[in-house]
Amino acid sequence: MSGTFVGMPAFPEAAHEAVHNATLRGNLRHATHTIRAKRAKAVAEVSDWAALREAGKQIKDHTLRHLDRYLVQLEESVTTAGGTVHWAADADEANRIVADLVKATGETEVVKVKSMATQEIGLNEALLEEGIHAYETDLAELIVQLGKDRPSHILVPAIHRNRGEIRDIFAREMSEWGRPAPEGLTDTPAELAEAARLHLREKFLRAKVGISGANFMVAETGTLVVVESEGNGRMCLTLPETLISVVGIEKIVPTWQDLEVFLQTLPRSSTAERMNPYTSTWTGTTDEDGPQTFHLVLLDNGRTDTLADEVGRQALRCIRCSACLNVCPVYERAGGHAYGSVYPGPIGAILSPQLRGTQSEIDASLPYASSLCGACYEVCPVAIDIPEVLVHLRERVAEGGLTTRDGNKVVLKPAKGHAAERAAMRAARWAFSHPGALRTGQRLASRTRRFHPRTLPGPGRAWSASRDLPAMPAEPFRDWWQRTQGGRKADSK
Amino acid sequence: MSSRGVILGRVRRAIADVRQDDTPYGQAIDRSYLREHGARSVAETVDLLAENLADYRAVVHRTTDDELSELLMRLLAERGTRTVLVPPELPSHWLKAVDATRVHDRAQSTPAELDRVDSVVTACAVAIAETGTIVLDGGPDQGRRRVTLVPDHHICVVHVPDQVVSSVPQALERLDPTRPLTWISGPSATSDIELDRVEGVHGPRTLEVVLVSGQPRAEATS
Incomplete structure (x- = not known):
């Protein structure tokens, strides 16, 4: 398993491989079914869930409609509070900014809080090229990093690993990175957590630079919010002297009050808890408490292109809770790696092809990685109509047409491989008129009708192999x- | 052009189709969701806090202001605490019966020094009953963020009912966003192994919450 997503095969091929891995399917089934029932219970506790969901949607939609104004306001309030704001149009620029900031401190290692944005831009790899070692400190990210693996879930990147596999990775790899795993480590989750605590402790205590993302940024106050469970986030946000946060531009909410919606919906949707163990909020720097230098890197990397799409822009409401992954029948069977992106599952199937464009084989296949059952839309705490966007993106792949790449309007050609589909649609259009x-x-x-075959001939055979005509x-x-x-x-x- | 200009330009072009929409922020969001869930008496709200704290494996104690010092002494002694971290303005009578060595919260302490301290005792800014959450805002009776993070044992004292609110919306109203906040719901935990919750990762593995009622009572219960 390589640690990169470059050159991924299209979803059907990757998924075909994954569904034949019995361990993977067992692990995923166990984990997703556990969390499904718990989430339903946590949501049922809140009688106004539908109203919270609608408010969350409206807050995000309003913010996106006025994103330029809120970005400028956020920049002002973060700067006033003692932070420095940087703007990165793409992954390369963000990586360069962060590498330069780390180099300016003279340090060669950094501790990291789990962050989707830094995964997306491949920050760890970029830093390594500059001689800087980035240590992941979230337990699941640690499992992925030590196992030289790829993340397969937004919230629990090592969801594809069971406790026995985790034990083996820790016992084998921890000594390469620092403090070895304790002798005689067993596979009980409590012991594995203890091993991670001991292994990372020395790294936290000596770290001078921390790197994070953020779940929310409040434009009015300049406050950043990180929601977490383990305390590794608190370690990275408070012990180092310098903190660098890389955050997508869509993570803004206008006011402090807006957090009252998301701090209720996010924990219940993601880990099915009333509240996650730790939430940290910080506004710039605080004298003699926590990092004295704070940098915020605002990341575009395809977000403005997504914003330009009238149907697809709703994907930017996503708060990365991963509830849609946990209910998805396709994700449960294919696993996260088949999606070829740090964003797997239903949200990944609409986010990756928009952030990266639909030109590559994997991105053109992602809108089809769904049965359109709609369970993802049901559970989404910001009401993203994922099936609607999937169908919209299928049309873009099959028909081509006007879209936005790197801020420019471009006309996409219809994708290869959909010729039969297009011919059938053309024939239908002619017949109906x-x-x-x-x-x-x-x-x-x-x-x-007595002479009709039961299955379709030629290219239609695969379609009718599992369906009745x-x-x-x-x-x-x-x-x-x-x-x-x-x-x-x-x-x- | 700077990347700032590039990004802002792209944003403005991307939302050109909805430029006409100038619904102000105040009218764009329907806030008909609840300010709190269910109707409870003050005493019931405090009970719910205790119940939800305990549900996420915090150890909950109840006492009165008069008996607080005795209780803290007992809790620290039971754990064998020899050194206890003390925020600068922790009310002095809280620890008057405690004989563990005080370690003061100072800017120049290194994380490694904090790591050798056994326990920390703090107050809090507000507690949320519906979620079983205590919130620290770095006030002088709570100290820097790191002092409640590095030691393995945290005792947090909550004045009930004054510091208790029902819900997340009510808590945010009371809090000052310019202060660094730490919201704590139970001891550190993870769901990273098979999506099942396990307590005890990087933060304090033992969280004890002491609910102190204002009126002295004849007998403290714990």
Whole structure:
């Protein structure tokens, strides 16, 4: 397993491999079913869930509609509070800014809080090229980093690993990175957590630079919020002298009051808790408490392109809770790696092709990595209509058309491999606009129905291998309607 | 052009289609969700706090202001605490019965020094009943953020009912966003192994919360 997503095969191939891995399927099934039931219970405790969900959606939509104004306001308030704001148009620029900031401190190692944004831009790899070692401190990220693995879940990147595999990784790899795993380490979760505590302790205590993301940024006050469980976030946010936070521009909320919605919906949606163990908020720097230097790197990296799409922009409401992954029947079977992105599951299937564009094989296949069952939309705490965006992106892949890349309008060509689909749609369009031809065709189909094959020939074979073809009626509907005057006359031939 | 200009320009072009929408912030969001869930008496709210704290494995004690010092002494002694971290303005009578060595919260202490301290005792800014959360705001009776993080044992004293609110919205109203805040709901935990909650990772593995009622009572219960 390599640690990068570059050159990933299309979803069907990657998923095909994954569904034959019995351990992976067992691990995923166990974990997602555990959390599903718990989430439903945590949500049921809150009688106004629907109103909170709607308010969360409205706050995010309002912010996105005025994002330029709120970005400028945030910059002002963070600066006033003692922070420095940087702007990064893409991953390379963000990585360069962070590497330069770390180098300016003279340090060669940093501790990191789990952050989707820094995963997305490949910050650890970029820092390593500059001779800077980044240590992941979230337990699941540590498992992934030590196992030279890739994340497969937004909240629990090592969800594909069971306790036995985690034990083996710790016993084998910890000594390479620092304090070795305790002798005779067993696979009980409490012991594994203890091993991580001991291993990371020395790194926290000597760290001079911390790197984080943020769950929310409050424009009005300049406050950043990190929601976490283990305390590794608090370690990285308070012990180092310098803190660098890399945050997507869509993470803004206008006011302090807005947090009252998300601090209720996020924990219940993600870990199914009334409240997560630790939430840290900080506004710039505080004299003699925590880092005395604070840098905020605002990241675009495809977000403004996503914002330009009238249907697809709702994906930017996402608060990264991962509830949609946990209920998804496709994710449960294919696993996170098949999505070829740090954002797997239903949200990944609409976010990755928008952030990265639909040109690559994997990104063009992601909108199809769904049965459109809609469970993801049901559980989404900010009401992202994921099926709607999936269908919209399928249209973009199959038909091409106008889209935005790096801030420029471009016209995409229809993707290869959808020629049969397009031909079928063209034929349908022609038939429906020629009633005479349609009638002849329908009659012909009805009369020859005894000779129809059970499965489609040629390229349609794969489709009909697991589906029944619709049964052809003995008489076309329109003929029946005319003959019986819409059912008023006795239905006898 | 600077990246700032590039990004702001891209944002403005991206939302050009909704520029006409100038619904002000105050009208754009329907705030008909609840300010608190359910109707409770003050005493019931405090009970709910205790229940939810305990549900996430915090150890909850109840006492009166008069008996607080005795209780703290007992809790620290039971754990065998020899050194206890003390925020600058912790009320002095809280620890008057405690004989563990006081370690003061100072800017120049190193994290490694804090790591050798057994316990920390603090007050809090507010406690949230519905979620079982205590919030620290770095006030002088709570100290710097790191003092409640590095030691393995944290005792937090909550004045009830004054410091208790029902809900998250009520807590945010009371808090000052310009202060560095730490919201704590139970001891440090993780769900990273098979999505099942395990207590005890990097933060204090033992969290004890002492609910102190204002009126002295004849007998403290714990």
